[in-house]
Amino acid sequence: MKWARTLAIAFLVTVSATCLLANFIAPSSYAHQFRDVPDAAPSRQHPLGTDDLGRDRFSRVLYGTRVSLLLAPAAALLTSVLAAFVGGVAGFLGGWVERCVMAATDLFLSLPWLFLLITVRALLPLNVSPVTSVVITFALLGCLGWAGAARVVCADARALSQSDFVLLARASGSAAMRLLWHHLVPNLKPVLYAQFWISVPVFIIAEANLGILGLGVAEPLPSWGSLLRELESFSTISGQPWQFVPLILLVVVVSSFHLVLTHEELPV
Amino acid sequence: MLRGLAKLAAKVLIVVLLGGFLGATLVRLAPGYGVDEEELDPRLNQQSIAALRQAQAPEGNLIVSYFHYLDRLLHGDLGVSRTLQRPVVELVRERLPETMKSIGLGLALGWTLGLGLAIATVMSRAWYLDLFAGLLAGLLLCLPAAVLALLFVLAQAPARLVLGLIVFPKVFRYSRNLLARSSALPHVLMARAKGLGNLRVLLWHILPTATPQLLALAGVSVSVAFTAAIPVEALCDLPGIGQLAWKAALGRDVALLINLTMIVTLVTLLANSASDLMGSKLRRAEA
Numbered sequence: 001m002k003w004a005r006t007l008a009i010a011f012l013v014t015v016s017a018t019c020l021l022a023n024f025i026a027p028s029s030y031a032h033q034f035r036d037v038p039d040a041a042p043s044r045q046h047p048l049g050t051d052d053l054g055r056d057r058f059s060r061v062l063y064g065t066r067v068s069l070l071l072a073p074a075a076a077l078l079t080s081v082l083a084a085f086v087g088g089v090a091g092f093l094g095g096w097v098e099r100c101v102m103a104a105t106d107l108f109l110s111l112p113w114l115f116l117l118i119t120v121r122a123l124l125p126l127n128v129s130p131v132t133s134v135v136i137t138f139a140l141l142g143c144l145g146w147a148g149a150a151r152v153v154c155a156d157a158r159a160l161s162q163s164d165f166v167l168l169a170r171a172s173g174s175a176a177m178r179l180l181w182h183h184l185v186p187n188l189k190p191v192l193y194a195q196f197w198i199s200v201p202v203f204i205i206a207e208a209n210l211g212i213l214g215l216g217v218a219e220p221l222p223s224w225g226s227l228l229r230e231l232e233s234f235s236t237i238s239g240q241p242w243q244f245v246p247l248i249l250l251v252v253v254v255s256s257f258h259l260v261l262t263h264e265e266l267p268v
Numbered sequence: 269m270l271r272g273l274a275k276l277a278a279k280v281l282i283v284v285l286l287g288g289f290l291g292a293t294l295v296r297l298a299p300g301y302g303v304d305e306e307e308l309d310p311r312l313n314q315q316s317i318a319a320l321r322q323a324q325a326p327e328g329n330l331i332v333s334y335f336h337y338l339d340r341l342l343h344g345d346l347g348v349s350r351t352l353q354r355p356v357v358e359l360v361r362e363r364l365p366e367t368m369k370s371i372g373l374g375l376a377l378g379w380t381l382g383l384g385l386a387i388a389t390v391m392s393r394a395w396y397l398d399l400f401a402g403l404l405a406g407l408l409l410c411l412p413a414a415v416l417a418l419l420f421v422l423a424q425a426p427a428r429l430v431l432g433l434i435v436f437p438k439v440f441r442y443s444r445n446l447l448a449r450s451s452a453l454p455h456v457l458m459a460r461a462k463g464l465g466n467l468r469v470l471l472w473h474i475l476p477t478a479t480p481q482l483l484a485l486a487g488v489s490v491s492v493a494f495t496a497a498i499p500v501e502a503l504c505d506l507p508g509i510g511q512l513a514w515k516a517a518l519g520r521d522v523a524l525l526i527n528l529t530m531i532v533t534l535v536t537l538l539a540n541s542a543s544d545l546m547g548s549k550l551r552r553a554e555a
Binding site: 106107115119122123208212213214215228231232247254255258 | 279282283407418419491498499502513516518520521525528536
């Protein structure tokens with residue numbers, strides 16, 4: 001499956017590069033309305049047609065993909081950092097610290113995250129700007145996703161802190177901070193790397209769910225969630241199959257993220 | 269067993285207390301707490317507005333209001349929904365059976381499909397079946413629950429099945445790996461070498477090894493199903509807890525949302541703890 005992994009990485013790099021260059025590639029701004037051509041079919045001017053407000057769909061797909069592809073990894077990074085800190089310290093210190101942290105992660109894992117997410121989202125002021133809303137949405141995802149990863153990191157950190165080389169370093173008089181920074185963290189990198197790549201598609205899908213429910217990124221800023229919301233108005237009679245392009249792109253991108261990790265790197 | 273039950277009860281109690289405190293804190297910090305929309309009425313004079321504010325004034329500090337909240341909770345009073353103007357208990361009583369029905373059906377479908385395909389894949393060792401099931405699970409794993417719900421609405425298919433399709437890939441992937449690992453154990457290989465039939469190998473040698481972990485997965489799948497219930501019920505117009513939570517979120521009815529989150533947390537915690545208890549009992553019996 002090495003070829004599939006290479007293909008997935010190449011696809012992700014291409015899509016990311018295209019989205020980063022959205023300012024140069026997109027025919028118009030994501031918010032610009034062509035009021036004389038709402039719901040238009042694909043044409044040379046609008047490769048994927050326009051939405052019901054006359055906005056160029058291709059431009060919105062490009063900018064929306066950029067939002068999701070930049071911020072989901074950022075949220076995953078936040079999750080990984082939180083998990084590394086909480087799980088690493090708990091596993092390294094052990095004893096009551098570990099027990100307390102594990103109890104907290106148990107409680108956190110019992111909370112249905114989408115319920116918690118929409119509760120916290122509902123607490124936010126109504127007048128937040130679209131950019132703030134997108135940052136808050138992904139920051140919330142990042143802050144709520146640490147518990148599962150922290151458990152894995154804690155188990156690994158505990159095993160490492162009892163390993164021979166750490167015992168040897170301890171016996172040689174290494175300080176706790178040095179042990180943590182020079183011996184534990186470098187060895188925790190593979191598990192953190194796996195957790196990071198697992199979290200990215202999870203956050204992309206979570207944002208899409210929130211967006212479709214109208215609780216994600218505020219208009220007019222596009223994201224995959226808000227783009228998929230268009231499917232609500234899809235009618236099989238006056239079908240516009242190009243409305244499915246964001247969905248197809250989402251499926252292919254998420255699949256590519258799943259393929260990035262090799263079978264050995266994945267937890268059970 | 270008794271010790272396990274006591275631990276479970278303590279865990280549930282701690283979650284309720286902590287959840288209650290978190291809930292009360294969020295309600296207190298929510299924008300608009302202690303403010304009534306009637307204050308915007310231009311016909312009201314300063315005294316009337318002051319009287320309204322007095323009526324809506326917080327019950328002392330956060331700790332005091334938490335104990336008031338807890339007291340009401342113990343008496344079965346979860347407050348009144350601000351947007352729907354009805355007692356939360358009444359709303360939950362009306363909608364919980366609908367959600368439980370959807371989740372029950374979804375779990376049954378997801379587990380039947382997931383475990384069935386996992387067993388078929390591992391026992392037959394047919395690459396095409398493994399490929400087909402893997403691709404199907406991979407595709408479903410890439411689709412947000414809300415998109416699946418929308419596709420079901422478009423196809424006019426029974427919406428309750430969506431939950432099953434969301435649970436299926438998680439059950440399939442995990443149980444397939446688990447069963448594959450169990451089937452490669454030396455005692456299973458020996459049983460096969462001695463000519464035992466597939467069914468006997470599965471029932472006597474593979475499943476018993478994997479059951480504790482499958483039970484843990486069962487607990488997790490309840491949480492997965494509850495989470496997916498929000499978009500599915502909201503988009504497919506199923507009058508359950510998920511739809512109620514969505515409406516509460518759109519209407520910024522924080523008190524209702526927090527109560528719903530606590531109820532769902534309690535249900536998932538009970539499911540997880542029950543599966544943990546059964547799993548540990550099985551492990552002890554095996555030992």
